Amino acid sequence: MTSPVIRSATISVLVENEAGVLARVVGLFSGRGYNIDSLTVAPVDDNGHRSRINIVTSGTDMVIEQIKAQLDRLVPVYKVADLTLGGPHIAREMALIKVIATGEKRAEALRLADAFRARVVDATSESFVFEMTGNSDKLDAFAALMRPLGLAEVSRTGVAALARGATII
Amino acid sequence: MTQILAAPDPVETHQAGAEVLLRALKEQGVEVIFGYPGGAVLPIYDAIFQQNAIRHILVRHEQAAVHAAEGYARSTGRVGCVLVTSGPGATNAVTGLLDALMDSIPLVCLTGQVPTHLIGNDAFQEADTTGITRPATKHNYLVKRPEDLARIVHEAFYVARSGRPGPVVIDLPKDILIGKAPYVSAPTAEHRSYRPQTEPDRSAIARAVALLKSAKRPVIYSGGGVINAGPTAGAAMTALVRKMGYPITNTLMGLGAYPSNDPQFLGMLGMHGTYEANLVMHGCDVMLNIGARFDDRVTGRLNAFSPNSKKIHIDIDPSSINKNVRVDIAIVGDAGRAIAMLAEAWDADPTPVDRPAIAAWWKQIAEWRGIDCLKFDQTQASGGIIKPQYAIQRLYDITRETGRDTFITTEVGQHQMWAAQYFRFDKPNRWMTSGGLGTMGYGLPAAMGVQIAHPDALVIDIAGEASILMNIQEMSTLCQYRLPVKVFILNNQYMGMVRQWQELLHGGRYSESYTEALPDFVKLADAFGGTGLRATSVDQLDDVIREMIASPRAVIADICVDQKENCFPMIPSGAPHNEMILGTEHGANIADAGAAKLTDAGMALV
Ligand SMILES: Cc1ncc(C[n+]2csc(CCOP(=O)(O)OP(=O)(O)O)c2C)c(N)n1
Numbered sequence: 001m002t003s004p005v006i007r008s009a010t011i012s013v014l015v016e017n018e019a020g021v022l023a024r025v026v027g028l029f030s031g032r033g034y035n036i037d038s039l040t041v042a043p044v045d046d047n048g049h050r051s052r053i054n055i056v057t058s059g060t061d062m063v064i065e066q067i068k069a070q071l072d073r074l075v076p077v078y079k080v081a082d083l084t085l086g087g088p089h090i091a092r093e094m095a096l097i098k099v100i101a102t103g104e105k106r107a108e109a110l111r112l113a114d115a116f117r118a119r120v121v122d123a124t125s126e127s128f129v130f131e132m133t134g135n136s137d138k139l140d141a142f143a144a145l146m147r148p149l150g151l152a153e154v155s156r157t158g159v160a161a162l163a164r165g166a167t168i169i
Numbered sequence: 170m171t172q173i174l175a176a177p178d179p180v181e182t183h184q185a186g187a188e189v190l191l192r193a194l195k196e197q198g199v200e201v202i203f204g205y206p207g208g209a210v211l212p213i214y215d216a217i218f219q220q221n222a223i224r225h226i227l228v229r230h231e232q233a234a235v236h237a238a239e240g241y242a243r244s245t246g247r248v249g250c251v252l253v254t255s256g257p258g259a260t261n262a263v264t265g266l267l268d269a270l271m272d273s274i275p276l277v278c279l280t281g282q283v284p285t286h287l288i289g290n291d292a293f294q295e296a297d298t299t300g301i302t303r304p305a306t307k308h309n310y311l312v313k314r315p316e317d318l319a320r321i322v323h324e325a326f327y328v329a330r331s332g333r334p335g336p337v338v339i340d341l342p343k344d345i346l347i348g349k350a351p352y353v354s355a356p357t358a359e360h361r362s363y364r365p366q367t368e369p370d371r372s373a374i375a376r377a378v379a380l381l382k383s384a385k386r387p388v389i390y391s392g393g394g395v396i397n398a399g400p401t402a403g404a405a406m407t408a409l410v411r412k413m414g415y416p417i418t419n420t421l422m423g424l425g426a427y428p429s430n431d432p433q434f435l436g437m438l439g440m441h442g443t444y445e446a447n448l449v450m451h452g453c454d455v456m457l458n459i460g461a462r463f464d465d466r467v468t469g470r471l472n473a474f475s476p477n478s479k480k481i482h483i484d485i486d487p488s489s490i491n492k493n494v495r496v497d498i499a500i501v502g503d504a505g506r507a508i509a510m511l512a513e514a515w516d517a518d519p520t521p522v523d524r525p526a527i528a529a530w531w532k533q534i535a536e537w538r539g540i541d542c543l544k545f546d547q548t549q550a551s552g553g554i555i556k557p558q559y560a561i562q563r564l565y566d567i568t569r570e571t572g573r574d575t576f577i578t579t580e581v582g583q584h585q586m587w588a589a590q591y592f593r594f595d596k597p598n599r600w601m602t603s604g605g606l607g608t609m610g611y612g613l614p615a616a617m618g619v620q621i622a623h624p625d626a627l628v629i630d631i632a633g634e635a636s637i638l639m640n641i642q643e644m645s646t647l648c649q650y651r652l653p654v655k656v657f658i659l660n661n662q663y664m665g666m667v668r669q670w671q672e673l674l675h676g677g678r679y680s681e682s683y684t685e686a687l688p689d690f691v692k693l694a695d696a697f698g699g700t701g702l703r704a705t706s707v708d709q710l711d712d713v714i715r716e717m718i719a720s721p722r723a724v725i726a727d728i729c730v731d732q733k734e735n736c737f738p739m740i741p742s743g744a745p746h747n748e749m750i751l752g753t754e755h756g757a758n759i760a761d762a763g764a765a766k767l768t769d770a771g772m773a774l775v
């Protein structure tokens with residue numbers, strides 16, 4: 001029996017780095033009505049022939065099986081791995097977070113940034129830009145705390161992910 | 170005079186891109202291209218002019234070029250080839266490409282493109298062809314560098330025919346066609362990334378055999394995958410099914426894989442399938458699906474589909490497995506290989522089948538068959554109106570009498586379903602119909618492609634009067650190449666299938682489904698240079714069919730049939746298999762049946 005429960009899945013796709021490959025992947029998601037919660041892509045080998053696409057998506061088990069099978073049949077795809085199902089994995093993203101604040105709020109923002117190990121990468125008398133790396137929940141939590149303190153703008157990279165241990169996809 | 174012996178110039182091994190293209194097509198075994206010229210592809214046409222190995226068939230519309238290539242591919246098992254110009258040439262081809270994608274037909278379509286330096290400039294006849302065709306093809310390429318040209322052509326053919334076949338587009342900028350390009354032969358090494366699994370898993374085969382042997386109410390349900398796996402796969406499946414002694418049904422795409430006059434054959438299943446096929450699917454305890462995809466026309470309402478069966482699914486495309494219907498044993502691989510391995514494992518497994526249970530199952534099936542769901546009333550009185558079912562039945566009987574190898578294509582509508590129900594196929598690759606996309610206008614160009622591949626065969630497009638007008642211009646192509654295709658129109662003056670749904674679902678309000686002004690098809694045939702025939706009453710039917718078949722020319726036979734006839738049995742959208750509507754011959758009232766059985770959710774379906 002399959003569960004009708006919606007789960008989140010982090011899927012890594014190793015692709016030939018050719019024109020249109022990202023459009024194929026994105027078009028597949030939009031054309032078939034699948035969700036994309038986050039997507040990252042960059043070349044990952046020495047000569048830039050292969051790229052890794054990391055997609056965070058959600059759906060029932062049956063839908064996620066479909067997504068993987070659909071991705072796997074694209075011609076320029078080498079490999080599809082479900083990191084969520086495949087055992088423990090690390091997923092990280094980076095965010096740049098701009099807070100515009102003065103006085104006590106400014107001091108509080110700095111204290112919280114310190115607690116979250118966010119780095120100050122830009123500062124003026126009325127603003128900070130924090131850089132922060134972690135899993136998505138941690139970034140969400142930090143952004144939520146900054147909101148009452150003057151959160152002005154957020155730029156996030158999306159998730160990069162690898163399986164833990166010696167496992168490779 | 171001093172003679173200078175030049176060292177071989179590496180550029181001399183380069184030819185113009187268009188020539189490299191044709192050389193690669195030749196190496197891939199292309200004998201025929203269906204195409205239509207234009208500015209962007211003139212270099213290819215120039216190269217075609219200067220050679221004889223590849224024949225070009227000039228269609229009258231690019232959509233028809235693609236359907237013709239589909240007909241060629243489906244009737245031969247080879248990759249069809251299409252050539253169209255940029256912009257409107259490419260966009261006209263899109264319907265055909267999607268049609269081929271949905272029905273898993275191997276094609277390579279060459280499209281012209283503006284020169285590379287103009288791409289993105291909204292140049293004259295520029296279209297983002299790879300963008301437009303991405304969701305309508307299995308894969309597509311834009312050739313940006315001369316050194317990629319030959320490799321991409323070879324790769325395109327490999328992709329089109331490997332795994333689950335499908336259409337592939339190669340977009341060719343004009344400067345690539347004119348400039349020099351190096352030639353490379355087809356690679357012998359495996360493709361970098363695309364390596365579909367063709368070899369089934371042995372343990373899954375063994376589990377499937379154990380399940381099949383334990384079955385009390387089994388059924389085999391086979392589809393287009395068995396046709397695509399080649400004639401030997403069909404023959405092997407036939408031998409296996411006979412050895413098992415189990416009933417078999419085919420999808421619309423799968424007709425011909427199993428001989429339809431065989432007593433184990435239940436007929437087609439699905440929305441307009443036979444009563445016995447659908448009830449067997451509903452009541453079975455073990456289902457073996459070979460190369461079919463649990464399409465919604467077949468399953469009806471999903472949560473009521475074959476509720477008590479264990480299901481085995483063999484498919485070359487892993488994404489077809491567990492897409493609509495959860496199965497118990499999944500076997501990814503080529504249908505032919507899987508059938509061969511099943512047969513081997515069946516023999517090796519000493520477990521006997523449950524004879525008494527199977528005998529009881531056949532007894533039940535005989536009862537269902539006894540309903541005679543395809544029966545219809547045809548008056549034989551002189552001047553009597555022709556029933557469309559009878560027209561197909563006579564067409565079948567008379568073509569059989571001639572003993573000629575017969576290929577049938579269809580358009581889309583009621584006539585298509587009647588053709589599937591009343592024409593019987595004994596061999597694969599003889600039946601070409603637009604299944605997945607349901608493209609009106611498919612049949613005539615497809616028949617053209619079939620006739621090109623089989624010049625001596627009898628090729629008939631079973632058509633509706635509305636559909637045929639969608640690609641009627643191809644009569645001109647037929648006459649140019651003296652292709653004796655027969656167009657057998659079941660003329661009910663209605664978009665019959667639309668009218669049937671309106672009768673069933675929309676209170677008999679026949680909105681825009683009646684054609685007020687139809688051409689005179691006899692004169693139309695004549696105008697194109699073919700032969701026109703007409704039958705308006707039952708006593709004329711046989712003579713018209715015989716004359717049509719005997720004619721050495723392209724023929725349009727206008728068969729004026731009962732305008733009110735509906736296509737039964739029918740499982741309304743969203744209904745389960747065991748809530749089938751039978752015809753008026755069975756005392757059914759279509760309006761009552763529709764009102765009673767259709768849910769709002771069903772109404773929303775197509
Ligand atoms: C290109 C296209 N447009 C519209 C439809 C919707 N459609 C399906 S069957 C049909 C009517 C076909 O009429 P006809 O060819 O006369 O066949 P009949 O049903 O009368 O046998 C229509 C409009 C379609 N399948 N394809």
Ligand SMILES: [Mg+2]
Pocket residue numbers: 582633634635659660661662663664665
């Ligand atoms: Mg009609």
